[in-house]
Amino acid sequence: MEIVRKKAIKPSHEGKRPISSVPYVFIAPAVLLLIVFAVLPIIIALGISFTDMDLRGISNWANISFVGIENYRVLMADPIFWTAMYNTFFYVIIGVPLVIFSSLGAALLLNYSATKLFRFFRVIYYMPAITNIVAIAVIWGFLYNVSYGLFNQMLSVFNAGPIPWLEDPTIAKLSLILLAVWKGIGINMLIYLAALQSIPKDYYEAATIDGASRVQQFFKITFPLLGFATFFITVTTLIGWLQFFEEPFVMTEGGPLDGTISIALYIYQAGFSYSNFGYAAAASFVLFIIIIIATLIQFKLRRKQGEM
Known part of the structure; x- marks a missing residue:
């Protein structure tokens, strides 16, 4: 009887399925690309940030010296870096909410009907997102011109004085935000539009x-069911604005008086204008940490909202 009981409780491996290597084969290219183009550059940038690499170091590695945390010490003592940090957070605090609300407003209006006119305006709203930033900068440069720009010409109709759109540091930051918001509405509008069209009509009828x-x-109904779309747009928009680069680089080159320089532009100037790659790598890693912290905060807030 004891022998029969032991045989009855003996585990059986007949129902177990062998582990297949097929899924790993399919995800291997994506993982490899992620490692080569995302993970390795981060590790290399971290290593370079502890050196004094410059153009001489690129041509001959023997010219590279290990300097420890010297780059970070100099970075923390640089007033221009803190100006760039202030400008970047200025862009983020004002620009991100404007992009989100503008995109949501445009999506709500365009979701009102599916006629040809509304489809035409969907294309119009999306066009800035796929237009080259250099072409946009040239056109907006004429619009912002103090003497003959369209904006000041329109203000002159109401006897208002000309506004130095790109000559005053604060006004220049707001001008770049206006340009970036106009350019960034299109993609987020499409995401909101897709989310709106996925909401069942039965909810509204009831x-x-x-x-x-x-x-x-x-x-x-609408706003709660757009929660995931809003979360995705907030995270991606926040990351994009923390890397705010194209608009100040093309329109103002960081001026006037470093009034529009961002962290990304500061890194570019340190690395490619002054060939101080070690210092630029240190600044880029600081930006990387800021982006990681901001993203984790967003995920934390999203998790708390899901638990409520």
């Missing part, structure tokens, strides 16, 4: 029967 107004339907 709410209408219960007597809910359009405002109540928006805050009780």
